[in-house]
Amino acid sequence: PTSLLWFRRDLRLADHPALLAARDAAGPDGGILPLFVVDPRLWEPAGGPRRQFLRDCLAELAAALDGALVVRTGDPADVVPRLVREIDAGSVHVSADTGPYGRRRDAAVERALGDVPLVGTGSPYAVTPGRLTKDDGTPYKVFTPFARAWREHGWRAPAPRPRALTWAGGVASDGLPPAQELDGARLPAAGEAAARAAWRRFRDERLAGYDDARNLPAIDGTSRLSVHLKYGCVHPRTLLADLAAAEAPREHVRRFTDELAWRDFYADVLWHRPETAHEAFDRRMARLEYDTGPDADERFTAWAQGRTGYPIVDAGMRQLLGEAWMHNRVRMITASFLTKDLHVDWWRGARHFLAHLVDGDLASNNHGWQWVAGTGTDASPYYRVFNPVRQGQQYDPDGAYVRRWVPELREVPDRFVHEPWRAPGGVPAGYPEPIVEHAAERQVALARYEAVRAGA
Ligand code: FAD
Numbered sequence: 196p197t198s199l200l201w202f203r204r205d206l207r208l209a210d211h212p213a214l215l216a217a218r219d220a221a222g223p224d225g226g227i228l229p230l231f232v233v234d235p236r237l238w239e240p241a242g243g244p245r246r247q248f249l250r251d252c253l254a255e256l257a258a259a260l261d262g263a264l265v266v267r268t269g270d271p272a273d274v275v276p277r278l279v280r281e282i283d284a285g286s287v288h289v290s291a292d293t294g295p296y297g298r299r300r301d302a303a304v305e306r307a308l309g310d311v312p313l314v315g316t317g318s319p320y321a322v323t324p325g326r327l328t329k330d331d332g333t334p335y336k337v338f339t340p341f342a343r344a345w346r347e348h349g350w351r352a353p354a355p356r357p358r359a360l361t362w363a364g365g366v367a368s369d370g371l372p373p374a375q376e377l378d379g380a381r382l383p384a385a386g387e388a389a390a391r392a393a394w395r396r397f398r399d400e401r402l403a404g405y406d407d408a409r410n411l412p413a414i415d416g417t418s419r420l421s422v423h424l425k426y427g428c429v430h431p432r433t434l435l436a437d438l439a440a441a442e443a444p445r446e447h448v449r450r451f452t453d454e455l456a457w458r459d460f461y462a463d464v465l466w467h468r469p470e471t472a473h474e475a476f477d478r479r480m481a482r483l484e485y486d487t488g489p490d491a492d493e494r495f496t497a498w499a500q501g502r503t504g505y506p507i508v509d510a511g512m513r514q515l516l517g518e519a520w521m522h523n524r525v526r527m528i529t530a531s532f533l534t535k536d537l538h539v540d541w542w543r544g545a546r547h548f549l550a551h552l553v554d555g556d557l558a559s560n561n562h563g564w565q566w567v568a569g570t571g572t573d574a575s576p577y578y579r580v581f582n583p584v585r586q587g588q589q590y591d592p593d594g595a596y597v598r599r600w601v602p603e604l605r606e607v608p609d610r611f612v613h614e615p616w617r618a619p620g621g622v623p624a625g626y627p628e629p630i631v632e633h634a635a636e637r638q639v640a641l642a643r644y645e646a647v648r649a650g651a
Contacts, residue, residue: 198225198288199286200230202229202231202264204425204426204427205427206231206252206255207256213317215354221285226363228366232269241555242550242555246372247375253371255385255388295465295470298469320462321432322459325467337573338460345456345459350435377519382519393419394420397420406447413599461563465562472557473561476562476565487540498529499512501516503537506604507613515552519551519552525596530563531580531583536640537636541570580640582633597612597613616628
């Protein structure tokens with residue numbers, strides 16, 4: 196029989212358990228029909244960078260499949276069963292999608308398929324979300340114990356790359372989705388080969404200094420693999436197997452492994468509590484007061500455009516627009532600034548990030564935001580408010596990052612580059628004065644958190 200392999204966030208051929216399951220189901224005489232469904236419910240809100248990157252991944256995948264990839268547009272609950280009937284497929288194979296929408300969609304597809312099974316094999320994570328629980332059976336709410344259990348559980352060895360697959364053909368494809376207007380944002384190379392190359396470069400050149408360099412946004416010290424992991428051009432299992440054999444000093448390997456554990460942790464949290472994509476994980480924090488109305492809108496716009504007058508915040512927000520990516524340290528600083536200095540709901544900031552990040556991911560992004568906002572898991576204590584000047588001075592001491600993204604500050608001496616209002620000539624022409632005063636807004640944020648606690 197023909198088996199249908201429905202690609203989603205697993206756009207690769209190596210280390211792909213669902214592909215092996217599809218091959219086994221097809222048997223020696225059957226073929227595999229590879230399918231990607233452009234689902235408007237995911238495609239439309241993804242934002243230009245992610246749409247374009249996904250398109251580039253599909254182009255690479257189609258080439259790797261010698262053109263066998265079938266792309267169809269529409270609601271998967273219509274598209275998949277229709278294709279199954281067209282080719283008389285015996286089974287449909289996927290890697291599990293564990294996000295809230297993906298789970299609902301797959302349940303609808305399964306119902307629509309009737310007798311033809313939807314077979315899930317593997318997931319985009321090293322340990323499938325939902326698998327690890329505490330001894331009393333409840334989910335982990337704190338990262339450190341989760342990571343310990345995750346390491347003890349371990350992960351499967353990478354699946355072998357299958358040889359001599361038979362692809363089914365003769366089926367009409369809608370072709371690739373349309374190319375996107377990007378407004379100048381530069382995207383990384385897409386596809387499985389590019390992901391592997393990015394990983395090898397990082398492993399060989401930067402892993403050995405990762406723990407020291409990872410917090411410095413001026414340096415290319417991190418792997419930039421988030422986007423490749425997002426679309427499954429490489430699986431974390433492949434990275435973990437390689438890390439176990441890596442020659443880099445153990446502290447760096449361990450730190451990088453921990454970052455992959457964060458990714459699994461947030462997916463696990465979202466699996467157990469899907470509503471936390473939008474609602475405070477810490478339910479008490481649902482009562483936290485945020486500003487709304489025209490003043491808040493104006494401050495939000497200044498933040499989004501990188502015009503707050505706080506250099507490290509503005510550099511980060513401009514990097515987001517310029518590269519569709521932002522350094523992790525600066526994601527934390529900009530998120531803290533929006534929620535605690537501008538008192539805007541984290542959810543608005545999270546939505547803005549998801550529209551612009553090429554690695555935008557509901558679990559990592561929205562829980563990253565909640566962590567910073569103090570509403571999430573393992574939340575940074577409510578009284579921790581990032582000081583944007585000190586963060587800049589500590590992590591971008593000579594201002595190289597700020598100057599790269601905020602050219603108005605190029606001539607400001609190093610000493611003042613994170614607080615240009617103190618420079619002898621004042622704030623340079625064309626750059627804004629700070630839109631709020633950090634020390635005062637910090638007090639407002641603390642008072643609001645205190646009010647929630649007092650009412651708890
Ligand atoms: P590296 O430092 O090389 O880390 C390796 C990998 O570990 C990353 O590719 C990523 O898959 C994972 N990882 C690292 N840090 C985290 C983390 N804190 N949480 C979850 N996974 C992590 N990551 C996303 O993939 N998509 C997002 O939409 C996203 N939004 C974020 C929003 C906020 C407010 C914050 C604070 C963090 C967010 N992160 C997000 C996590 C992190 O910033 C990025 O994964 C990281 O910057 C990507 O760069 P890298 O691949 O070079 O990271």
